Every structure is written in structure tokens, then in C-alpha cells.
Amino acid sequence: MSTALQEHLPYSPSADRDDFTYIEELRQLHPSDIAERLENERFPAQRIVEILLRLGNRIAIETFQQLTMGTQRSCLETANTKIMLQFIENMEPDDRVDLLKKIDEDIWEAMMPLIAQAERNRICRLWKYKEGTAGSVMTTEYAYLPGDITVRTALERLRLQAPNKETIYYVYITDAQRQLLGMISLRDLIMSRPHAVLSEIMQTSLISVPHDMDVETVARNISKYDFLALPVVDPENRLLGIITVDDVIDIIRAENTEDFQLISAVVPFEEQYFKRPLGKLFWNRFLWLAILLFTSILSVSVMEWHADALHQMFALAFFIPMVTGTCGNAGTQSATMVVRGLALGEIVPKDFLRVFYRELLMGLALGCALGIMAYFRVVLQDHNLMLGCIVASALLATLLTANLTGALIPLVLKKIGLDPALTAGPFIATVIDAVGITIYFQIALFLMEFFH
Amino acid sequence: MSTALQEHLPYSPSADRDDFTYIEELRQLHPSDIAERLENERFPAQRIVEILLRLGNRIAIETFQQLTMGTQRSCLETANTKIMLQFIENMEPDDRVDLLKKIDEDIWEAMMPLIAQAERNRICRLWKYKEGTAGSVMTTEYAYLPGDITVRTALERLRLQAPNKETIYYVYITDAQRQLLGMISLRDLIMSRPHAVLSEIMQTSLISVPHDMDVETVARNISKYDFLALPVVDPENRLLGIITVDDVIDIIRAENTEDFQLISAVVPFEEQYFKRPLGKLFWNRFLWLAILLFTSILSVSVMEWHADALHQMFALAFFIPMVTGTCGNAGTQSATMVVRGLALGEIVPKDFLRVFYRELLMGLALGCALGIMAYFRVVLQDHNLMLGCIVASALLATLLTANLTGALIPLVLKKIGLDPALTAGPFIATVIDAVGITIYFQIALFLMEFFH
Numbered sequence: 001m002s003t004a005l006q007e008h009l010p011y012s013p014s015a016d017r018d019d020f021t022y023i024e025e026l027r028q029l030h031p032s033d034i035a036e037r038l039e040n041e042r043f044p045a046q047r048i049v050e051i052l053l054r055l056g057n058r059i060a061i062e063t064f065q066q067l068t069m070g071t072q073r074s075c076l077e078t079a080n081t082k083i084m085l086q087f088i089e090n091m092e093p094d095d096r097v098d099l100l101k102k103i104d105e106d107i108w109e110a111m112m113p114l115i116a117q118a119e120r121n122r123i124c125r126l127w128k129y130k131e132g133t134a135g136s137v138m139t140t141e142y143a144y145l146p147g148d149i150t151v152r153t154a155l156e157r158l159r160l161q162a163p164n165k166e167t168i169y170y171v172y173i174t175d176a177q178r179q180l181l182g183m184i185s186l187r188d189l190i191m192s193r194p195h196a197v198l199s200e201i202m203q204t205s206l207i208s209v210p211h212d213m214d215v216e217t218v219a220r221n222i223s224k225y226d227f228l229a230l231p232v233v234d235p236e237n238r239l240l241g242i243i244t245v246d247d248v249i250d251i252i253r254a255e256n257t258e259d260f261q262l263i264s265a266v267v268p269f270e271e272q273y274f275k276r277p278l279g280k281l282f283w284n285r286f287l288w289l290a291i292l293l294f295t296s297i298l299s300v301s302v303m304e305w306h307a308d309a310l311h312q313m314f315a316l317a318f319f320i321p322m323v324t325g326t327c328g329n330a331g332t333q334s335a336t337m338v339v340r341g342l343a344l345g346e347i348v349p350k351d352f353l354r355v356f357y358r359e360l361l362m363g364l365a366l367g368c369a370l371g372i373m374a375y376f377r378v379v380l381q382d383h384n385l386m387l388g389c390i391v392a393s394a395l396l397a398t399l400l401t402a403n404l405t406g407a408l409i410p411l412v413l414k415k416i417g418l419d420p421a422l423t424a425g426p427f428i429a430t431v432i433d434a435v436g437i438t439i440y441f442q443i444a445l446f447l448m449e450f451f452h
Numbered sequence: 453m454s455t456a457l458q459e460h461l462p463y464s465p466s467a468d469r470d471d472f473t474y475i476e477e478l479r480q481l482h483p484s485d486i487a488e489r490l491e492n493e494r495f496p497a498q499r500i501v502e503i504l505l506r507l508g509n510r511i512a513i514e515t516f517q518q519l520t521m522g523t524q525r526s527c528l529e530t531a532n533t534k535i536m537l538q539f540i541e542n543m544e545p546d547d548r549v550d551l552l553k554k555i556d557e558d559i560w561e562a563m564m565p566l567i568a569q570a571e572r573n574r575i576c577r578l579w580k581y582k583e584g585t586a587g588s589v590m591t592t593e594y595a596y597l598p599g600d601i602t603v604r605t606a607l608e609r610l611r612l613q614a615p616n617k618e619t620i621y622y623v624y625i626t627d628a629q630r631q632l633l634g635m636i637s638l639r640d641l642i643m644s645r646p647h648a649v650l651s652e653i654m655q656t657s658l659i660s661v662p663h664d665m666d667v668e669t670v671a672r673n674i675s676k677y678d679f680l681a682l683p684v685v686d687p688e689n690r691l692l693g694i695i696t697v698d699d700v701i702d703i704i705r706a707e708n709t710e711d712f713q714l715i716s717a718v719v720p721f722e723e724q725y726f727k728r729p730l731g732k733l734f735w736n737r738f739l740w741l742a743i744l745l746f747t748s749i750l751s752v753s754v755m756e757w758h759a760d761a762l763h764q765m766f767a768l769a770f771f772i773p774m775v776t777g778t779c780g781n782a783g784t785q786s787a788t789m790v791v792r793g794l795a796l797g798e799i800v801p802k803d804f805l806r807v808f809y810r811e812l813l814m815g816l817a818l819g820c821a822l823g824i825m826a827y828f829r830v831v832l833q834d835h836n837l838m839l840g841c842i843v844a845s846a847l848l849a850t851l852l853t854a855n856l857t858g859a860l861i862p863l864v865l866k867k868i869g870l871d872p873a874l875t876a877g878p879f880i881a882t883v884i885d886a887v888g889i890t891i892y893f894q895i896a897l898f899l900m901e902f903f904h
Contacts, residue, residue, distance in 0.1 A: 030659065032676050155642060162643050169621050169638070169680075186621070186638060190607060191614050207482065223705065224484050226698040228621075228680065245697050246678040249704065253675070256708045257792055264715075264788030265781055273793035274803075278810065282817050285785050292781050293822055297829055299773040310769065317762065317769040321751040321776055321885055329717055329744050329878040333737050336716030340709055341725035351726075358730065365734050370745055377749055426781040429881075433773055 023054050031059060035066035045074035049083065061090040069099055070271065076103050081110050089119060092166060093140050094247070097126040134218050135211035137251065138232045138241030143168045147181055147199030151192045158186070167244055170229045173202050180208060180231055180239045208233045211240055215251050220345050222248045259343060262421035263336060265292065292426055298434035299324075306441040309448070315382060316444055319391045322374065324436045327398040328429035330366060331406035334359055335428050338410045339420045349415040355407050363403035367396035386451050390444045397443065398436035405432060475506050483511060487518035491727075497526035501535065513542040521551055522723060528555050533562050541571060544618060545592045546699070549578040578693075586670050587663035589703060590684045590693030595620045599633055599651035603644045610638070619696055622681045625654050632660060632683055632691045660685045663692055667703050672797050674700045711795060714873035715788060717744065744878055750886035751776070758893040761900070767834060768896055771843045774826065776888045779850040780881035782818060783858035786811055787880050790862045791872045801867040807859050815855035819848035838903050846895045850888035857884060 026034050034055070038048050048071065052060040064072065064087040076084050076099070088096060088111065100108055100123065112120060122140055129135030143165045145154050154171070162168050171189065173182040182202030192201050208231040209218050222230050222245060229242045254270070261268040265288040269276055276284075303310070303320075310316055338355060341347035347355065375392035379385060406428050410420035478486050486507070490500050500523065504512040516524065516539040528536050528551070540548060540563065552560055552575065564572060574592055581587030595617045597606050606623070614620050623641065625634040634654030644653050660683040661670050674682050674697060681694045706722070713720045717740040721728055728736075755762070755772075762768055790807060793799035799807065827844035831837060858880050862872035 028657070030657075030677060032678075036676075159643055162639055186642075187614055190638075190642070191611055205480070205482075223698070223701040224488075225482055226484075228697075245680075245701070246675070249675040249697070249701060252701065252704055252708075253796065256704075257796070260711075260715075260788050260792045263712075264784045266785050266789065272796075272798040273789055274798065274806065274810075278813060278817075282814065285782070285814070286818055286821055289778060289781055289785075289818060289822055290825065293774065293778050293825060296774040296777045299777070300770050300829075303770040303773070307766070307770075310766070314759070314762070315756075317772075318752045318755040320769075320773060321755070321889065322745065322748040324773060324777075325748045325751070325882055325885055326741060326745050329741055329882070330737070332716045332878060333718050333741075336712050337718065337725055340712045344705065344709070344724075346724040346726065354726065358726075361730060362734065362737070365730075366738055366741060369738055370741055373742065373745060377752075426784060430777055430781070433777055437773065 023051065026051070027055055027059060031062035032066045034059070034063045038063070039068060039071060045071070045078040049075050049079040052087075053083070061087060065091055065095065068271070068275070069102060070275065072099050073103055076107060081107065082114070085111060085114050089115065093122055093126055094137050094241075097123055098136075101127070129211060132215055133211060134209050134213045134215060134232045134243060135240065137215055137218075137247055138211070138243045139166045139247075140241045141166045142172060142229070142231075142239070142242040143170070144172045144174050144178075144239065145198060146175070147173045147197070147202065149198055150194065151189055151196050151198065151201070152194040154184075154189060154198055158189075166242070167229055170227075170242070172231055172239055172242070173198055174239050178238045180206075180233055180237055182206060183231070206231070208237075208239075209243075210235070216255055216343070217345075218243055219248045219251045219255070223252075255343070258419075259339065259421040262419060263339065265289070265426040288426070292430045295427075295430045296433060298431075299437050302434055302437045302441070306437075306445075309441050309445050312448060313387065313444065315384065315387055316390070316441075319374075319378070319387075320437060320440065323391065323394055323398060323440055324433045326370060326374075326395060327402035327432050327436045330363070330399050331402035331428045331432045333406070334362070334403045335406035335410055338407045342410060342414050342420050347411075349411050352408070352411055355411060356404065359403050359407040360400070363400035364396075366403065367399040370399065371396040386447060390440075390447050393447075394436075394440040394443045398432070398439045401435060401439065402428075402432045405435075475503065478503070479507055479511060483514035484518045486511070486515045490515070491520060491523060497523070497530040501527050501531040504539075505535070513539060517543055517547065520723070520727070521554060522727065524551050525555055528559060533559065534566070537563060537566050541567065545574055545578055546589050546693075549575055550588075553579070581663060584667055585663060586661050586665045586667060586684045586695060587692065589667055589670075589699055590663070590695045591618045591699075592693045593618045594624060594681070594683075594691070594694040595622070596624045596626050596630075596691065597650060598627070599625045599649075599654065601650055602646065603641055603648050603650065603653070604646040606636075606641060606650055610641075618694070619681055622679075622694070624683055624691055624694070625650055626691050630690045632658075632685055632689055634658060635683070658683070660689075661695075662687070668707055668795065669797075670695055671700045671703045671707070675704075707795070710871075711791065711873040714871060715791065717741070717878040740878070744882045747879075747882045748885060750883075751889050754886055754889045754893070758889075758897075761893050761897050764900060765839065765896065767836065767839055768842070768893075771826075771830070771839075772889060772892065775843065775847055775850060775892055776885045778822060778826075778847060779854035779884050779888045782815070782851050783854035783880045783884045785858070786814070786855045787858035787862060790859045794862060794866055794872050799863070801863050804860070804863050807863060808856065811855050811859040812852070815852035816848075818855065819851040822851065823848040838899060842892075842896045842899050845899075846888075846892040849895065850884070850891050853887060853891065854880070854884040857887075 026037065029037070038051065052064060055063065091099070126140065141164060143158060143161050145157060158168050158171065169186045171184050171186065172180060173184065174180055182199070182204045183206045184198060184202045188201065207221065207225060209221060211232050211234060218230060222243065227245065229244045231242050232240045234240055258268045267284040267287055269280070269284050338347060371392040374395050375388045378388040378391050409428065413422060414420045478489065490503065504516060507515065543551070578592065593616060595610060595613050597609060610620050610623065621638045623636050623638065624632060625636065626632055634651070634656045635658045636650060636654045640653065659673065659677060661673060663684050663686060670682060674695065679697065681696045683694050684692045686692055710720045719736040719739055721732070721736050790799060823844035826847050827840045830840040830843050861880065865874060866872045
């Protein structure tokens with residue numbers, strides 16, 4: 001196959017000495033580093049394909065796998081389909097399907113007939129799994145053996161399987177119907193007597209995940225048990241594929257990035273910061289900011305409704321940013337902690353009452369402590385006892401509300417199947433603003449009437 | 453050693469049938485699940501140790517390793533030192549040192565003389581590495597072989613080494629001075645001819661990390677290259693230990709949790725949400741809220757200084773929460789994106805100008821779009837053209853400031869060696885509030901003078 005790739009190398013007499021040195025320099029690097037360099041140089045796709053071909057077969061194939069999906073896609077869409085076919089055929093099956101799902105239908109249709117029937121079937125099988133499920137991130141290149149062979153035979157067979165498997169460190173024992181019977185690690189295999197039979201030494205109490213389990217839960221499982229891979233099965237316990245630990249790291253990173261984007265009110269996107277075009281990034285940010293601006297109009301209206309109270313005690317206006325800011329911060333704190341707890345599996349929706357109780361106490365404690373501080377700020381500098389009482393008690397009441405809202409809304413969202421990270425941060429802060437200002441003025445009106 | 457542990461099993465004639473069933477039930481589970489159960493039941497430490505001992509040696513040792521450090525610590529501090537010694541001796545070296553660093557000095561001093569000399573030396577070696585560096589998370593239980601032996605001999609030696617090594621999937625080739633010469637994976641080993649010599653088939657261009665590299669960078673490397681382990685070396689390239697992929701997952705999780713806590717202005721803590729005592733959690737939250745409350749007093753003062761302007765145009769007060777809120781949100785967006793980009797290595801401090809340029813454009817675009825929306829809100833509902841101009845231009849100016857501040861402060865912090873996540877979220881929002889209100893009033897005063 002090495003020749004097959006080299007054939008397509010465009011003959012370029014102009015390729016000078018420098019270019020040759022550059023390629024040689026790249027060749028010394030790890031494929032991940034080559035990919036990173038090619039991405040950072042922002043070469044056009046045509047040039048990337050050219051460099052890949054000149055790197056030689058094995059390096060080219062590995063480097064292509066490490067490119068970002070955006071770059072892979074532009075390579076596919078610009079270069080000759082036949083050239084690209086070889087990259088496609090050698091990709092890991094799960095990454096390949098993700099990529100094929102993103103490219104233009106024309107290219108995809110031109111390419112499919114060229115792919116070997118067996119591979120095509122494999123692509124179709126993986127295609128049907130919904131994004132974000134175990135099935136969509138698993139690889140079908142796992143090592144498997146029957147249970148009735150000896151360790152010696154097993155090692156011999158593994159030697160033959162190894163080149164095409166993503167990992168051979170975990171070997172799955174299946175029957176003729178691909179039913180998952182057990183697992184044995186390569187470590188146990190080489191430590192066992194050569195004549196032992198696999199079915200006698202394999203682990204039978206093994207943890208597998210259904211193909212429709214969401215990837216976050218899969219990631220949690222693999223890191224909880226310190227596995228290198230986790231088998232994915234269908235409802236009949238037939239082995240469909242495995243999810244390897246390196247994919248899990250990528251999943252954890254992607255999930256965390258999404259959570260960070262959500263809690264800072266950015267519509268999630270997958271590219272790196274500098275890779276996201278400014279125009280698109282504008283919409284990722286503008287959409288939420290516009291929603292939040294409309295929400296904050298609520299605060300404006302609340303203030304307009306209470307214009308009378310403001311006229312009565314002009315200084316009330318000065319403390320609004322302080323009250324709403326502090327409560328927004330407390331709400332963000334509790335929301336982020338609960339969102340993170342949910343993501344790590346430390347909190348589940350049925351903990352509602354426990355969370356409620358904790359955050360009620362916490363809100364009271366924080367509200368009192370901060371209320372007292374605010375009281376002294378007002379009294380010592382403005383010498384207005386009533387204003388001090390208003391600010392302090394408003395701070396307590398709104399902080400309690402903010403704290404509970406922040407903690408409980410993510411639980412409710414999770415319960416009804418939405419992403420809890422949606423609520424944390426700006427959105428809660430903005431809603432709390434309007435509620436907080438209302439509470440503030442109600443307390444002010446009540447106390448002003450009471451004192452007079 | 454099985455008997456050694458069993459000896460200490462307290463004789464409890466009262467332990468009824470139920471307890472027996474409970475232990476048997478636990479025994480069926482994976483050690484990670486047993487640990488989770490024991491944690492969730494919130495047993496006292498004494499009871500946990502009792503259950504562990506009754507689970508039998510191997511399971512007990514593995515389960516103990518999976519307990520949280522807090523629980524491990526209370527077990528050590530309540531149970532007999534001699535009993536606990538066996539758990540300590542069987543822990544992974546890196547986890548063990550972390551734990552020993554946290555327990556009372558008395559217990560530590562009582563335990564040390566009981567530990568075998570070789571283990572004690574190993575503990576002392578690991579002890580000196582600073583927390584957060586590669587040295588502090590590496591394990592010294594790696595598999596290593598000399599380069600001049602054949603594959604067949606290597607496999608035989610690995611069989612002997614295997615029980616005491618954290619992983620044998622990567623085998624490091626060292627010389628007599630432990631100088632790192634190369635690496636070979638078990639996969640390559642079993643696929644090679646039995647008579648091949650290791651030094652001829654090993655990978656020599658391998659990636660290692662210095663012992664003082666920070667764990668975040670290590671985690672990034674291991675996930676970039678999809679390794680199962682990464683060797684840690686001293687300045688003379690002597691192999692000190694390895695960092696395995698399962699530890700890396702834990703590091704990534706911990707780092708992300710810390711970032712989430714920092715950006716929501718919570719002083720970072722390690723326990724799970726429900727495990728953190730309320731009293732301590734109060735201080736984790738109160739400290740930041742108090743700092744932010746003091747910062748927000750700035751906003752109050754700014755408003756007090758501009759009381760005249762407010763008297764001139766009372767309606768100005770109504771729009772303050774909208775302007776400050778929107779700018780706070782934009783600042784949070786850009787800060788979180790940059791913080792995340794820094795954590796993933798997508799952005800480095802020397803990208804300052806590129807980030808500045810991007811966020812300048814983005815701030816202008818967002819400011820104009822949102823300013824126009826705000827203008828129409830004011831004009832359509834309040835029929836006050838001048839107020840509309842004030843609000844819109846203040847929104848543009850403050851949003852631009854907020855966006856740039858949010859994006860650039862994390863870069864500066866990173867440059868001077870602080871955690872960039874410190875700035876994101878509430879802190880920036882609160883500082884921006886005061887700046888925003890100042891800009892708002894300055895624009896208001898200027899426009900009011902201009903129109904009259």
C-alpha cells in the first residue's frame with residue numbers, strides 16, 4: 001500500500017531544498033506533533049495533503065487521524081477522492097463515522113462505492129448510533145477469542161490479531177454468537193500457565209455498558225474502575241465494541257469545555273478558541289447576551305414601578321448594584337457547585353431535599369454574615385439607620401432566594417433531561433437581579449411605612 | 453499475608469446473620485463500588501476498618517485504596533497502627549505519600565519504624581516532590597528491563613515483575629544507572645521474534661517529562677499522544693517513575709473542578725459536595741463573597757459621587773442594572789473562554805496581541821448590536837431620545853472594556869504565574885460594575901451638557 005500512496009505524489013520540480021528539509025524535520029516528530037504543526041501553520045488543505053503524502057504512508061495515516069475534524073473535512077473536500085480513500089480506510093472506525101457524517105453528501109457518495117464491502121458494512125453499523133451515546137464513540141477493533149483455547153494458543157492468535165486492534169491489553173471472550181462471556185487482560189494472560197484454558201482463568205464478573213448509555217456516564221465508569229477499556233453490549237449481551245481510555249479523556253475534556261461554555265452563557269462550539277471564525281463566535285455569544293439583555297429589562301421595569309419609593313429615599317438607588325451583585329455571586333456559587341456535582345455523579349436529582357436543606361442553612365448563614373457587613377457600611381458612612389436595615393434585610397432575603405434558586409434549578413433541569421449547566425452563571429444571575437430588586441423595594445416600602 | 457490481616461479481626465459474637473449477608477453482598481462488588489458504598493453509608497471509621505478486615509485481604513487492600521483520602525485518614529487515625537500498616541504498605545506509592553503527608557505526625561511517627569527499610573526509602577524519595585508536579589503523582593512501580601536481553605528473556609522477567617508493577621504494558625529500557633534508553637510496549641514485545649534483542653526493537657525517540665513539570669501539562673501530553681503512561685526523568689535523564697493514564701484522568705477531573713470553583717468564586721476544596729462540612733464550606737464561599745461585597749462598595753461610591761447627575765435625570769438609575777449586568781456577562785464570556793483555552797493549551801500568554809485584536813473586534817460588534825437593542829428599548833418605552841443615546845453608547849463603551857478586561861487579565865495572571873481561573877466570573881463582573889457605572893455617568897454628563 002506504500003506504493004499506492006506514493007504514486008499520487010504530485011511531481012513538483014519547484015519543490016526546493018527548504019521544503020525537503022521541512023518534510024524531513026516533520027518526519028522526526030510524533031504524528032500528534034506533526035498534526036499540531038500543520039494546523040498551526042494554517043496551510044490550505046491542498047498543501048496539507050501534499051505534505052502528508054510526502055511524509056510516507058504510515059506517518060501520513062497516523063498524522064491524518066490526529067488532525068482536527070475541520071481540517072480532515074477540508075482535506076477530504078479538496079483532494080482527490082481516491083487519494084483520500086486510503087486515509088479514510090485506515091482511520092479508527094468511530095472517528096471515521098463522525099467525519100463521514102460531517103462531509104458533503106456528494107463526496108460521501110463518490111467515496112462509498114470505493115470502500116470495501118466489509119468496511120462499508122462496519123460504517124453502516126456504527127452510523128446508526130445516536131451522537132453522545134456509548135455506541136457512537138466505541139471502536140469495533142477489539143481483540144476477542146473463544147473460551148475453549150489454551151493460553152498458548154491465545155497468545156499466538158493475539159499476535160495475528162494485534163496489528164488491526166486498537167488495544168490487545170484487554171481481550172474479550174465471546175461465544176459463536178458474540179455473546180460476551182468474560183475478559184482477560186494481557187497481563188493475566190502472560191502470567192498464566194501456557195496450558196490453562198481461557199474459560200477457567202477469565203474474569204466473569206465484568207462491567208459492560210449498554211450501547212445507548214450516554215458518554216458522560218461511560219467516562220465516569222471507566223475512570224471509577226481505572227479500566228483501560230470498557231465493553232459495549234446490546235440488550236442481548238452481545239459484544240458490539242469497546243471504548244478505550246484515550247477516547248474517554250477526549251470525552252471528559254469535551255464535556256468540560258461544553259460545561260464551561262454553558263455556565264458562561266456561550267452557545268457551545270467545538271473548535272479551539274483561535275480556530276472558531278469570529279463571525280460564528282459572534283452568534284455563539286450574541287444569542288445569550290441578547291436573551292440576558294431582554295431578561296435584564298425586567299430589572300429596569302421593576303425599578304420603574306418603584307420610582308415612588310426611589311423618590312422618597314433617593315439613596316436607595318445607590319445600593320442596588322451591591323445587593324444584586326452579591327446575590328448573583330452567591331447564586332453562581334451554589335449553581336456551579338451543584339452543576340459540577342451532577343457532572344461528577346456526586347449529586348443526583350433525588351438528592352433534592354438534601355441539597356435544599358444544605359443550601360437553606362448556607363443561604364441563611366451567608367445572608368446574615370454579609371447583611372451585617374453591609375449594615376455597617378451603610379450606617380457608618382451614610383449615618384442612615386433605616387437604610388442600613390433595608391439594605392441588610394434585603395441582602396439576607398435575596399441571598400437566600402438566590403442561593404436556593406441557583407442550587408435547585410440545575411437539579412430540576414437534570415430531572416427533566418436538560419443540561420444542568422444551562423442555568424449556572426449569567427442566566428441565574430440575571431433572573432435573580434429582577435427578583436432581588438423586587439424584594440429590595442418591597443422591604444424598603446415595608447420598613448419606610450413601619451418607621452414612619 | 454492473608455493470615456496476618458485475619459488475625460486482627462475483632463471477635464464479635466453479636467455480629468448477626470444480617471451483617472454476614474451484608475459482607476457477602478459487598479464481596480460480590482468491584483472494590484471501587486465497595487468503597488463507594490462504605491462512603492455513602494457514612495459509617496464511622498472503626499466500622500469501615502472492621503468491614504474491610506472481614507472482606508478478606510486482597511479485596512480489603514484494593515477497597516482501601518479506593519476510599520477518599522478523608523476516609524483513609526480517619527481510618528488511620530482511629531484503628532490500630534499495626535492493622536493499618538498492611539493497608540499502607542500495599543497502597544500505590546504516590547497515593548501513599550499524599551496520604552501520609554495529611555495524617556497526624558504522631559501516627560506517622562509511630563508507623564514509620566514499622567515499615568520496611570526499602571519502602572521507607574521509597575516514601576522519602578517521593579516525599580520531596582512538590583505538590584502539583586509530575587514527581588508528586590508518579591508511581592515508582594514501573595516495569596524496566598536492560599536492553600541487552602532477548603524478547604523471550606524479557607517476557608520471562610516481566611512475568612516475575614508483573615505482580616508488583618502498576619502496569620507492564622509499557623516496559624522501559626534502562627542502563628545500570630537507570631538512564632532511560634528506550635521503551636517497548638507489551639504489544640510490540642509479544643509481536644516480536646523471541647530471539648530479537650530489546651535494544652534493537654525498542655522505541656528510542658520517546659517522550660518523557662521532567663519531575664518538576666506541572667501536572668496539568670503532563671495531563672495534556674498524555675492525552676495528546678494517547679499514551680497509557682509517561683516516564684518521569686531527572687535532569688540527568690534517569691528514570692524516576694511513571695505517570696499512568698488513570699491517574700491522569702483523576703488529575704484532569706480535579707483540575708477542572710478547581711477551575712469551576714475558581715470561576716464561580718469559591719475557594720477550592722477537594723471533597724465531594726455532600727462530604728464538605730457546612731462550616732468549612734461556609735468559609736470557602738464567604739471569603740470570596742465578602743471580598744466581592746467590598747469591591748461592590750466601589751459601585752455604591754461611584755453612584756454617590758454622581759448623585760447630581762441622577763438628580764438631573766432620575767431615569768438614569770433605572771438602566772444601571774441592565775448596563776452593568778450585560779457587561780458583566782460579556783466579561784464572563786470572554787474570561788471563561790480564555791481561561792479554558794489556557795487550560796487546554798490552545799492559548800498561551802504570548803498570544804496577547806492576537807487575543808486583544810479578536811476581543812476588540814468582538815467587543816465592538818457585540819457592543820453595537822446590543823447597544824442598538826437597548827436604544828430601541830429606551831426610546832420606544834420611555835420616549836427619551838437622549839436617555840436612549842446615553843444607555844446605548846454607555847453599553848458599547850462598557851461592553852468593550854469588559855470584554856477586553858475579561859480576556860486579557862487571565863493572560864496576565866498566567867504570565868506572572870497565578871491561576872488564570874482566579875479572575876473569571878464574579879470578580880471580573882464586580883470590578884467591571886464599578887468601571888461600567890463610572891463610564892455610564894461620564895457619558896451621561898457629557899451628553900447632557902452637549903444637548904443643552
